[in-house]
Amino acid sequence: MYKMIAIDLDGTLLTDELTVTTDTMTAIRESMEHGVVVTIATGRMYPSAQRIALELGLDAPMITYQGAMIKSATSGEVLRERVVPFEIAQKCIHLAAEKQMHIQVYQDDVLYSAVDNEQVRAYSKEVGVGYEIEPDLLKLAKNGFMKLLFIDEPEALAPVQEELQAVLGDEACIEKSKLRYLEVTHPEANKGSALKFLAEHLGIDSSEVIGIGDNHNDTDLVKAAGFGIAMGNAVDELKELADYTSLSNNEEGVLHVLNKFILEPRTAAVDSGQ
Template identity: 80%
Template structure:
């Protein structure tokens, strides 16, 4: 019996309209009632994920900022935190300026952009958080960032990702979370390492964990879980890594997975014990 399920948000738990179906909410709450730890593993910033978790009735530590921060949905002290060092942030900010690419940064649960443009405004609206304009991002970088996010066309980001991996090597984690999003975090800030850290804190074995995602930044989540699930709308690379492929995010793929691997097995066990 699985004791923990970690679910990505965008493209996974959330539909393309950024909603969660009532049936999925009900299944999540039933799983929690049965003692299963249901948590969120997202690249989103903590305040954005927190709002969704509280709407779902979850009172557990969440994995946010791509794994850079683990913190309870109800607040309190961080269980784990990994910030991007100044040297890495400096290189990314300089590259963004040289290439005239949009970059935004995250510090103390605040989203900062050097300018107010269509990209940061669209992102802010999508995730439901505000942003602040700070022309000197390097000044902020001295205190460390949870992550840096490049937003641009897919082809440009593919080239940038290769360039950054060559430049930074193992000094940073560089992953695409969407076609137009390229995220840079601390080298130990990925969903997989965060998941295993959280599971250890909760006394849950890797074999007892389900991880569900849809994009490149979910690869470590799917690989680190004892049972990895890719959504039907997932990128091909993630489907190849996964143990199972569910329905898409618009077809209640998370609901399908919870029913199949959490609720139905427990129902069958309960029937057998009667």
């Protein structure tokens, strides 16, 4: 019996309309009633994830900022935090300026951009959070960022990702979370390491954990879970390493997983008197 499930948000739990279906909400709550820990593992900032967690009634600590922060949706208690040091942030900010590419940063649960442009406005609307303008991002960098996010077209991001990986190596975690999003976090800030930490904190063995996602930044999540699941709409690379492929996010793929691997086995166990 699986005791914990960690679910990505965009492209996984959320439909393309950024909603959670009623049946999926019901299945999540039923799973929790059976004692299963249901949590979110997202690249989104904490305030954005918290809003969804509270709507679902989740009470477990959440994995946010790609794993840089594990924080309770209800109490606000921080269990783990990994910030990007100044030297890494400085290199990213300088590279963004050189490439004339939008970059935004996250500090103290606030989203900052150096300029008020189309990219940050669209992002703010999509995830339901506000933002602040700070022309001097390097000034903020001295106190560390939870993550930095480059936003541009895929063909523009590809060479930037290669350059960052060549320059930073294992000093940072550099991952695509969407076609137009390239994220930079602390090297220990990925969904996989965060999932392992949280499971251990809760006294749950990794073999009893399900991890489900759809994109490149979910690779470590799927690998770290005892049972890793890719959505039907997931990138091919994730499907290849996953233990199982579900339906797409628009076909209630998370609901399918909850029913097949959590709720139905428990119902069968009750019926058999176990």
